[in-house]
Amino acid sequence: MKVVKKIKALRELIKAARRRDKTIGFVPTMGALHEGHISLIERCVKGSDFVVVSIFVNPTQFGPKEDLAKYPRPIRKDLQICKKHGVDIVFAPDVKEMYQTGGITWVNVDKLSEHLCGRFRPGHFRGVATVCAKLFNIVAPNIACFGQKDAQQAVVIKRMVADLNFPLKIVVCPTVRAADGLALSSRNQYLSPQQRKDATRIYHSLQAARKMIKAGVTNPKTITAQMRKIVSRAESLTAIDYISIVEDSTLQDLHRITGSVLIAVAARFGSTRLIDNVIVDAPKQ
Amino acid sequence: MKVVKKIKALRELIKAARRRDKTIGFVPTMGALHEGHISLIERCVKGSDFVVVSIFVNPTQFGPKEDLAKYPRPIRKDLQICKKHGVDIVFAPDVKEMYQTGGITWVNVDKLSEHLCGRFRPGHFRGVATVCAKLFNIVAPNIACFGQKDAQQAVVIKRMVADLNFPLKIVVCPTVRAADGLALSSRNQYLSPQQRKDATRIYHSLQAARKMIKAGVTNPKTITAQMRKIVSRAESLTAIDYISIVEDSTLQDLHRITGSVLIAVAARFGSTRLIDNVIVDAPKQ
Numbered sequence: 001m002k003v004v005k006k007i008k009a010l011r012e013l014i015k016a017a018r019r020r021d022k023t024i025g026f027v028p029t030m031g032a033l034h035e036g037h038i039s040l041i042e043r044c045v046k047g048s049d050f051v052v053v054s055i056f057v058n059p060t061q062f063g064p065k066e067d068l069a070k071y072p073r074p075i076r077k078d079l080q081i082c083k084k085h086g087v088d089i090v091f092a093p094d095v096k097e098m099y100q101t102g103g104i105t106w107v108n109v110d111k112l113s114e115h116l117c118g119r120f121r122p123g124h125f126r127g128v129a130t131v132c133a134k135l136f137n138i139v140a141p142n143i144a145c146f147g148q149k150d151a152q153q154a155v156v157i158k159r160m161v162a163d164l165n166f167p168l169k170i171v172v173c174p175t176v177r178a179a180d181g182l183a184l185s186s187r188n189q190y191l192s193p194q195q196r197k198d199a200t201r202i203y204h205s206l207q208a209a210r211k212m213i214k215a216g217v218t219n220p221k222t223i224t225a226q227m228r229k230i231v232s233r234a235e236s237l238t239a240i241d242y243i244s245i246v247e248d249s250t251l252q253d254l255h256r257i258t259g260s261v262l263i264a265v266a267a268r269f270g271s272t273r274l275i276d277n278v279i280v281d282a283p284k285q
Numbered sequence: 286m287k288v289v290k291k292i293k294a295l296r297e298l299i300k301a302a303r304r305r306d307k308t309i310g311f312v313p314t315m316g317a318l319h320e321g322h323i324s325l326i327e328r329c330v331k332g333s334d335f336v337v338v339s340i341f342v343n344p345t346q347f348g349p350k351e352d353l354a355k356y357p358r359p360i361r362k363d364l365q366i367c368k369k370h371g372v373d374i375v376f377a378p379d380v381k382e383m384y385q386t387g388g389i390t391w392v393n394v395d396k397l398s399e400h401l402c403g404r405f406r407p408g409h410f411r412g413v414a415t416v417c418a419k420l421f422n423i424v425a426p427n428i429a430c431f432g433q434k435d436a437q438q439a440v441v442i443k444r445m446v447a448d449l450n451f452p453l454k455i456v457v458c459p460t461v462r463a464a465d466g467l468a469l470s471s472r473n474q475y476l477s478p479q480q481r482k483d484a485t486r487i488y489h490s491l492q493a494a495r496k497m498i499k500a501g502v503t504n505p506k507t508i509t510a511q512m513r514k515i516v517s518r519a520e521s522l523t524a525i526d527y528i529s530i531v532e533d534s535t536l537q538d539l540h541r542i543t544g545s546v547l548i549a550v551a552a553r554f555g556s557t558r559l560i561d562n563v564i565v566d567a568p569k570q
Contacts, residue, residue, distance in 0.1 A: 007450065011452065101444070101447040101448050103448050104394060104395040104396050104397065104444065104448065105392065105393065105394045105395070105414070105444060105445045105448035105449055106392070106393050106395065107390065107391070107392055107393075107449070108390065108391050108392075108393060109389060109390045110389045110390070110391065111389050112389065129390070130449070133418075133449050134448075134449055134450045137449055137450040137451050137452060138450045138452075140452065159386070159389065159390060160390045162386040163386050163388050163389060163390035163419075164390055164392070164415070164418050164419050164422055165292065165419045165422040165423045166422050167296065167422060167423075167425065
């Protein structure tokens with residue numbers, strides 16, 4: 001496994017792999033790798049000949065009051081994980097390397113970026129779309145793997161790839177959960193023991209919602225009210241950003257549950273913001 | 286020469302050329318090809334093994350009151366020109382093929398898009414940057430040739446390519462002029478004989494500006510006032526959108542002329558809007 005910090009060096013290694021007729025798989029990450037990332041790497045290893053993982057805590061997707069400075073950066077452990085799971089190249093640029101031209105170009109995926117997390121993190125998806133466009137142009141992968149845990153990110157990136165004709169396939173992989181249901185996230189390590197326990201309520205609320213839909217409930221308000229009750233009981237809860245049931249590709253709010261729906265939650269425990277979601281197929285009426 | 290209308294077919298032809306180790310050159314156009322376009326094609330033929338010309342009147346770069354509907358589309362003549370000058374593929378998609386996903390993703394090159402023409406054509410450079418991003422992803426060229434006549438477009442696209450790490454080189458080719466100095470443009474054919482005659486005043490004003498700078502004038506207002514006089518004498522002039530002297534890479538207004546400056550004019554004759562520019566190196570003081 002090679003670790004490269006420079007775009008030019010990365011391009012040369014990838015070019016050489018292409019010349020050997022390798023297909024390129026790509027997993028963009030912000031590091032602090034956990035089993036969720038590992039599942040993406042494994043999917044990528046399975047689906048391509050040559051796997052590139054990027055580790056880059058992208059400043060342009062953090063708001064001014066967010067956790068950019070304290071975001072975990074356990075680079076040595078991350079590299080061990082990548083090596084163990086068959087990654088060919090880790091691309092770990094610094095901020096200057098990625099934004100050497102001083103970035104005034106932005107990729108905006110309108111509409112999709114305004115819902116859900118977009119309302120609470122202005123500029124976030126603009127930062128995500130822009131850095132992914134950059135990384136796709138640098139790596140030129142055949143496939144790129146993203147996690148379903150960041151559902152809106154996956155929808156935004158898929159749409160960007162389609163709209164801008166990026167020649168690659170986005171693969172969205174299932175959310176990986178702890179034994180008690182909590183979706184794995186690099187931010188879970190911020191949680192105190194009490195917060196960690198309380199955070200499972202997000203998962204329980206999603207499970208309750210799934211059951212209600214499968215039992216035939218079609219009014220989203222009935223379901224989100226019940227979910228809100230479940231999450232609100234958590235002692236360390238500081239805010240519920242949203243509990244939403246939306247159409248799974250447009251992210252539009254639904255007035256009646258039908259077809260395939262995305263149920264998404266964002267809630268804060270102490271100062272830590274967590275998100276989770278499930279996709280549920282409503283029973284045919 | 287092949288003419289293709291579908292993205293998928295184009296990608297396959299380009300992939301085959303790449304497999305034969307050809308470098309790809311690209312000239313994006315809106316058709317109505319003239320000697321200016323031909324100079325871009327010739328530059329591309331010289332600098333690459335396999336040349337793709339796109340002919341696509343991109344609706345997203347036209348304002349609601351602009352000339353999208355009447356923009357000339359002499360496709361048969363355009364194809365003859367391409368064939369004659371050694372083009373390998375003409376890519377001539379329809380609007381549906383280019384915007385099949387209903388385009389909600391936009392590439393914005395902030396700041397650079399706001400000056401000069403950006404003030405008079407809101408959304409224009411967003412449309413240009415977005416369609417070029419799409420075309421670059423579809424064609425994946427090694428080089429792409431643009432004309433200096435559209436100076437701001439060249440600056441915007443160069444910056445987008447740098448900021449988003451597109452793996453290609455932008456080549457900007459000199460403006461081609463008629464014998465009387467008028468910059469060639471597909472829009473010149475809208476002009477009446479009187480307007481056509483009057484339009485040369487843009488060129489004369491640019492030449493006058495060049496002379497003044499070379500003679501040591503450093504106050505841009507002295508120069509633009511003189512230019513305005515020259516252009517204003519045209520009988521068929523309906524508006525001067527701007528006469529500006531700006532820094533040639535940032536497009537910022539200059540308060541004192543020094544270094545390499547871009548002198549740019551946009552003026553309307555009847556309902557036809559024409560632009561032209563020169564880059565002048567100020568003498569060292």
